[in-house]
Amino acid sequence: MAGRFHPLVLITVTTGLLLATGCGGASLGTGDDNKQAGPVKIGLLVPQSGTYKALGDDMKQGFELYVRQHGGRLGGREVQIVTADEGETADSGKAAAEKLVKQDRVLAVSGVVSSATVNGVKDLFETSRIPLVGSNASPTTLTGTEYIWRTSYVNDEPGKALGRHVAERAGGPVFLIAAGYQAGKDEIEGFKSTFLPAGGKIAGEEVYTPFPGTKNFQPYLSQIENSGAKAVFCFYAGGAAVDFVKQYRDFGLAGKIPLYAPGFLTEGGVLKGQGDAAEGILTALNYSADLDNAANRQFAPAYRAAHGTDPTTYAMASWDAAQVLDKAIGAAGSAVTPETVNAALSSVGDIDSPRGTWRFNSGGTPIQPWYLREVKLGANTVAGDLGRLGG
Amino acid sequence: MAGWLDGNLVGFVDGIAFGLLLFTIAVGLSLVFGMMDVLNLAHGTLYLGGAYTAYALSDGTLPGLLLALTAGALVGALGGAALTWLTQPLARRGHLDQAVLTLGITFIVADLLAAAFGGEVLPTDPPAALRGTVDLLGHTYPVYRLVFIAVAACLAVLVHLLFERSSLGALVRATVADRDMVRAQGVDIRKVLYGVFALGAALAAVGGVLGAPTLGPGPGVDESVLVLSLVVVVVGGLGSVRGALVGALLIGQVQTLGVALLPQYAPFLLFGTMLAVLVVRPHGLVASAVRT
Numbered sequence: 001m002a003g004r005f006h007p008l009v010l011i012t013v014t015t016g017l018l019l020a021t022g023c024g025g026a027s028l029g030t031g032d033d034n035k036q037a038g039p040v041k042i043g044l045l046v047p048q049s050g051t052y053k054a055l056g057d058d059m060k061q062g063f064e065l066y067v068r069q070h071g072g073r074l075g076g077r078e079v080q081i082v083t084a085d086e087g088e089t090a091d092s093g094k095a096a097a098e099k100l101v102k103q104d105r106v107l108a109v110s111g112v113v114s115s116a117t118v119n120g121v122k123d124l125f126e127t128s129r130i131p132l133v134g135s136n137a138s139p140t141t142l143t144g145t146e147y148i149w150r151t152s153y154v155n156d157e158p159g160k161a162l163g164r165h166v167a168e169r170a171g172g173p174v175f176l177i178a179a180g181y182q183a184g185k186d187e188i189e190g191f192k193s194t195f196l197p198a199g200g201k202i203a204g205e206e207v208y209t210p211f212p213g214t215k216n217f218q219p220y221l222s223q224i225e226n227s228g229a230k231a232v233f234c235f236y237a238g239g240a241a242v243d244f245v246k247q248y249r250d251f252g253l254a255g256k257i258p259l260y261a262p263g264f265l266t267e268g269g270v271l272k273g274q275g276d277a278a279e280g281i282l283t284a285l286n287y288s289a290d291l292d293n294a295a296n297r298q299f300a301p302a303y304r305a306a307h308g309t310d311p312t313t314y315a316m317a318s319w320d321a322a323q324v325l326d327k328a329i330g331a332a333g334s335a336v337t338p339e340t341v342n343a344a345l346s347s348v349g350d351i352d353s354p355r356g357t358w359r360f361n362s363g364g365t366p367i368q369p370w371y372l373r374e375v376k377l378g379a380n381t382v383a384g385d386l387g388r389l390g391g
Numbered sequence: 392m393a394g395w396l397d398g399n400l401v402g403f404v405d406g407i408a409f410g411l412l413l414f415t416i417a418v419g420l421s422l423v424f425g426m427m428d429v430l431n432l433a434h435g436t437l438y439l440g441g442a443y444t445a446y447a448l449s450d451g452t453l454p455g456l457l458l459a460l461t462a463g464a465l466v467g468a469l470g471g472a473a474l475t476w477l478t479q480p481l482a483r484r485g486h487l488d489q490a491v492l493t494l495g496i497t498f499i500v501a502d503l504l505a506a507a508f509g510g511e512v513l514p515t516d517p518p519a520a521l522r523g524t525v526d527l528l529g530h531t532y533p534v535y536r537l538v539f540i541a542v543a544a545c546l547a548v549l550v551h552l553l554f555e556r557s558s559l560g561a562l563v564r565a566t567v568a569d570r571d572m573v574r575a576q577g578v579d580i581r582k583v584l585y586g587v588f589a590l591g592a593a594l595a596a597v598g599g600v601l602g603a604p605t606l607g608p609g610p611g612v613d614e615s616v617l618v619l620s621l622v623v624v625v626v627g628g629l630g631s632v633r634g635a636l637v638g639a640l641l642i643g644q645v646q647t648l649g650v651a652l653l654p655q656y657a658p659f660l661l662f663g664t665m666l667a668v669l670v671v672r673p674h675g676l677v678a679s680a681v682r683t
Contacts, residue, residue, distance in 0.1 A: 049502075051611050054510035180658065210658035213615060215606050218405040219651035225530075226398060239609050242512040246604070251401075252524040252531030269511030273607065 039078035040329065040336060043100035043109035045117075050088035051238065052113045054269050055314050059111055059135055061307055062315030066322035069302060074322065075329025077336065082106060086117055093117030094124070101128050107329075107338055108133060110321040115139040115155065115182060122148065131342040133324055135317040138365060140186050147342055149364040151320040152313070153286055153390070155183055156190025158262030161370035161386045162233065162284040163194030166260050172230030173203035175257075177220055179236055180208035187235040187262050195233075203229035217244050221251045232257055237264040242273035249277035258282060266375050268312040278375045286366070287313040287355040288373050288382045296354035310379060311354075320353050327351075358390075367391045401530045402648045408536045410643020411543035412605065415598035416616060417623035418550060418635040419471075419591020425630020426567045427584050429478050430486040432493040433470075435617030436500045437592045440466050441599020442608035443504060446513045449603070453518045459600045467596025471589040479581075497613055505610050512609030539601055550594070551632045563587055567630070622661060626668045628675025637676050 044063060046056035060083065067079055082104045084096035093114060100106050101124060108131045112118050118137040125132045125147045138150040166174060176191065178184030188206055196202075204227045207220055224232055232253075236244045241264065248254055254277065263285025264270075266278050289300050289310035299319055303311040311319075328344035329336055350359050351366075358368035372384035420434045441463040448459040474493065481488045516522065517535040524531040554560040566573045566583045574580055599608075606612055619642070627638020645664045650657045668676060 051510075053505065053610070057510070207654060212611070213658075213661075215615060216405070216409050216646060218409075219402055219647050219654075222398075222401050222530075222651060223654075239512040239607075239611060242514075242607060242609075246514075246607075250524070250533040250535070250604075252533075269509070273512045273514050273609075275514040275516060 039080045040074065041080045041082055041104060041106045042074070042325065043097075043104060043106035043111075044081055044083045045086050045093065045097055045100060045109050045111040045121075046083065047087060047113050048083070048085040052086070052088060054238075055113045055136065056086065056111075058268060058312050058314040059113070059318040061303070062311065062318030063110060063135070063322045065299070065303055065306060065315075066319045066326070069298070070326065074326045075332065075336070077329055086111065086113060088114075090114070090116040090120035094120040097121040097124055101125070101130055106130070107336065108325055108341055110135055110318065110325065112137050118142060118148070128338075129342070130338040131328075131345060133321045133345070135321040136314055139182065140190075143363060145364065149324070149345055149360065151324060151366060152317045153368070154363075154365050155186040156193070157286075157370070157389050158264075158284045159187040159190030159192075159233075159235070160194050161389055162260055162262070162372075163191045163196075163200065164198040165284075165372060165384070165386060166191075166231060166233060167195050167198035167200030170200065170231040170258075173201040173228065174260075175203040175224045175227050175229035175232045176206035177224070177232065177234045178206075178208055179211040179214075179240055181211045183237075184208060184211065184235045188233075191233055203227040211240070214240065215243055217247045218251065221247060221253060224253060224257065225251070229257060231260060233260045234265065235262055237267075238270065239273075241265045241270045245270075245274040245281065246277045255280065260284075263287075263313060263373065263380070266373075266380055268309075268314065271375065271378065271380070276378070278378070281375045282383065283373050283375075283380070284370055284386055285313055285373060285380075286368050286370055287316045288371055288380050290379070290381050291354065291356070291371075293354065293356060295352045299354040313355075316354050320351060320355075323351060323353070324348055361390050365390055397528070399648055399651065400528060401532055402651045403644070404527065404532065404540075405536065406644035406647035407640065408540050408543075408643070409605075409647055410640035411540055411547065412598060412602045413619055413623050413642055414636050414639035415543050415546055415601070416595050417620040417627075417639055418547075418632060419594045420620045421624045421627065421629055421631070421635040422554070423588050423591045424624065425628075426563060427587055429475070429482070429584075429588065430489040430493065431474055431478070431588075432490050432617060433474060433496045433500070434592075434595055434620055435613035435615070436497045437467050437470050437595040438599040438602070438606075438616045439501070439504060439608055439613040440470055441596030442515070442603040442606070442612065443508060443513075443599075444596070445600040445603035446508070446515045446608050449515050449518075451516060451519050453520055456518050456600075460597060463596045463600035464593045467593035467599075468589040470596065471592025472585055474592065475585050475588040479584075497617070501610065501613055504608075508608065510610055512607045512612075515603035515607050517604045535604060539605075542601065546594070546597070547632075547636055551636075554632050619661075622665050624675075626665055626675060628672075628677040631677055634675055634677035641676070 046059045047053050084100050086093040110133045112134045113136050115137045132148045134150040136152050138152050138154050140156050178188050260282045263283040266281055266283055300311055327348045328341045331344035332340040350357050356369040358366040361367050367390035369388050370386040371382050372386050373380045374383040416438050423429050423431055444463040444466050445459045449455050478489055521535045521538050523534050525534050623638040623642050628634035645660050649660045
């Protein structure tokens with residue numbers, strides 16, 4: 001038996017099979033396209049399977065909540081939402097987007113969790129001239145587009161929002177650590193772009209942990225402890241955020257060295273996973289469920305009532321995507337086509353959002369307020385103002 | 392030298408903890424594949440089953456942990472028995488068929504678990520009595536991981552004694568060496584197969600219960616555990632308890648000390664080590680006692 005066994009072949013086959021399953025199929029939809037006067041069709045491109053399913057659920061729930069709160073209408077037109085599964089990879093996302101655009105002939109699309117998907121579908125939306133009002137992924141490299149809008153923020157902005165504050169508060173060198181992929185590098189670069197000019201000092205060298213696959217953060221936590229850092233800035237999301245935060249506590253660093261991060265570290269389901277290990281973590285984000293403003297009083301309690309949890313920034317950005325489409329479709333008047341809606345999007349003006357008032361900049365991303373948040377008793381609470389970004 | 396030792400002490404100890412966790416998980420995969428010739432790519436799912444059991448039953452007390460361990464072992468053993476039954480018809484059709492079948496099972500179970508428990512990593516804290524840190528020659532180290540080292544080391548000794556020293560182990564090794572001869576003695580070969588598979592699977596699930604505070608249950612954990620187990624088995628050598636232990640401890644150190652000492656190569660260390668071992672010793676560091 002030993003002679004027949006080829007370990008490398010086995011590993012290759014396994015890896016191949018694991019990768020192949022990333023390409024999940026899109027859900028089926030109806031294909032009628034003579035709908036000029038009737039309801040408008042909006043595509044929702046979110047993961048319904050795989051690693052990002054939780055984010056996809058948040059986004060779907062946020063979008064649907066807005067539509068439900070407005071009598072099933074956007075811009076006075078009845079809405080039919082067609083959901084397609086983004087899956088985990090750029091390929092599965094692209095296939096789902098093509099189905100929405102070519103087969104379902106939707107008026108506009110919202111959603112998209114992954115930056116890889118956004119990059120993969122960029123040309124599709126630009127050439128078919130259908131607006132994509134993205135509510136999450138927004139890589140720094142995405143520029144010069146005409147049909148792609150984001151109600152979230154550019155990837156490096158959470159880091160940018162935090163840099164100056166940490167430089168002023170840390171009282172010593174700060175250790176930088178992030179998941180080793182594009183988003184992690186964007187956040188670290190964004191952080192440094194405001195941290196270093198404000199006089200911040202970096203402890204040792206910035207560290208990128210292998211992504212995915214790092215489950216045991218002990219080696220890095222030892223490095224942090226030995227570096228003499230007075231604070232840590234990290235970027236993690238999803239399962240890695242839970243592992244990192246819990247082990248940060250387990251190895252005795254919590255309460256000793258303050259932990260700063262972009263908001264995803266403690267946003268949504270991961271916060272439940274971290275339990276009391278997350279207490280006191282300081283994050284920067286454009287939203288906190290406890291914000292007190294008119295739009296959030298309409299949004300947060302309704303979301304809590306419907307889903308039993310605090311709304312996340314992902315749900316909020318999708319609620320806003322529906323709001324933006326509501327305004328644009330209304331403004332497009334009787335001639336509602338993807339192109340008139342897209343034209344109207346550029347002049348929707350100020351949006352009254354649960355995050356505070358914001359508007360699109362020339363790059364199609366929000367000029368908006370940023371908040372410092374602290375985890376208290378298992379919830380993110382607003383702890384300060386970090387100014388406006390996106391201008 | 393003393394300074395070097397001091398600076399890397401925590402990494403070294405943690406490498407042992409992580410290695411012993413990998414051993415508990417991977418030894419079953421190694422035995423079932425190496426001795427019974429069944430390739431089980433649902434092995435990570437057995438770990439996940441244990442981890443979810445820990446989440447469901449852990450209430451922050453020691454009795455809660457013991458209950459979770461018992462239930463986890465049971466879940467694992469039942470899962471192992473079910474997998475034996477499912478893979479039996481493919482016994483003569485080679486490893487590729489077994490790989491496709493067992494991998495298919497992992498996807499189905501992963502979706503079912505995600506539907507039942509949601510898409511997030513779930514919190515599983517160790518019992519209150521084992522939380523907190525101790526002073527390890529001037530460094531902080533989690534109590535739970537030290538206790539884990541002790542428990543997993545006991546498990547390793549027990550498994551070793553069972554397979555290498557007991558008469559039951561002798562029967563298993565005899566079955567591997569010459570099935571017909573053992574059958575001629577009136578032993579039901581299938582019982583041996585079911586037994587080894589159930590035991591290996593129970594160990595993986597127990598690893599899941601004990602490892603949950605470190606590698607919490609959530610989507611994707613099954614895949615990373617499977618890949619780590621495969622690497623351990625390939626590095627250590629198939630079908631021997633000692634091989635699984637050597638492989639697991641080596642990979643544990645690579646993933647802690649290695650990553651700390653050579654951070655710029657961290658993404659490549661795991662598979663680099665496997666490659667290096669395969670070049671020097673194609674059948675792993677420890678050759679199986681019965682199948683060479």
